[in-house]
Amino acid sequence: MSRIGKKPVELPSGVTATVSGQTIEVKGAKATQSFTATDDVTITVEENAVVVTPRGKSKRARQQWGMSRTMVANMVKGVTVGxxxxxxxxxxxxxxxxxxxxxxxxxxxxxxxxxxxxxxxxxxxxxxxxxxxxxxxxxxxxxxxxxxxxxxxxxxxxxxxxxxxxxxxxxxxxxxx
The missing domain is CATH 3.90.930.12 (Ribosomal protein L6)
Structure with missing residues (x-):
């Protein structure tokens, strides 16, 4: 079980996230970034947070779960603080x-x-x-x-x-x- 992947990524004020398929796009005051996740995870935007969940119990799905969540968190930090x-x-x-x-x-x-x-x-x-x-x-x-x-x-x-x-x-x- 991924301890990092369980945590939702909070979206601060002024930051918007849109999901289309496996691609998430994060827009903020500084920049706009996008990330395409593998088919092993599902990315959803719920209220003011981005949630990443695995699509199975395979080892690869669990690996991609934590990595995808970290990539989204880095994008949010990048478009706000840098x-x-x-x-x-x-x-x-x-x-x-x-x-x-x-x-x-x-x-x-x-x-x-x-x-x-x-x-x-x-x-x-x-x-x-x-x-x-x-x-x-x-x-x-x-x-x-x-x-x-x-x-x-x-x-x-x-x-x-x-x-x-x-x-x-x-x-x-x-x-x-």
Whole structure:
């Protein structure tokens, strides 16, 4: 039994949800998002909540139940508040700056890294060592943050690299003479 799937997704004021077949569309102040669920679940809108129920007792139906409910909850949060990831850059000479729709990163390579920001996400660099990624799609915001972090992951000896703001880097002790 899915503990997550049992809970209905509350719709705050100003947010509307419409279901047509297996597709749910959520409209809010910030954006409009849609999600197509598999045939293993049923999505219904009851009063001010979206309810997801499984269409059987198979393992796949139970898996899709919790996942579909989480997708709907993320859409509701995305169209009201939005999602935000913050990255920190540590290292001598490592810095970032925005130039139009391109994030320029100096990460100790012989060349600058030019990261093209995809549509649906806004990236800002308020400080040279800070990057803020915002958007209404949780998956897209997380993927953009992971792609930027991939250019220079934090290393365990000095902690140099790009890390999430709340991430803890386990430090190792260096060689001894």
């Amino acid at each position: 999602f935000k990831k913050e990255l920190e850059i540590n290292g001598v000479g490592y810095r970032a700056q925005m130039q139009g729709n391109v994030l320029k990163l100096n990460l100790g390579y012989s060349h600058d890294v030019n990261f093209e920001v995809p549509a649906g996400v806004t990236v800002t660099a308020p400080k040279p060592t800070e990057i803020i990624i915002e958007g209404d799609d949780a998956q897209l915001v997380g993927q953009v943050a992971a792609n930027i972090r991939e250019w220079r992951k934090p290393e365990p000896y000095k902690g140099k690299g790009i890390k999430y703001k709340d991430e803890f880097i386990f430090r190792k002790e260096g060689k001894k003479k």
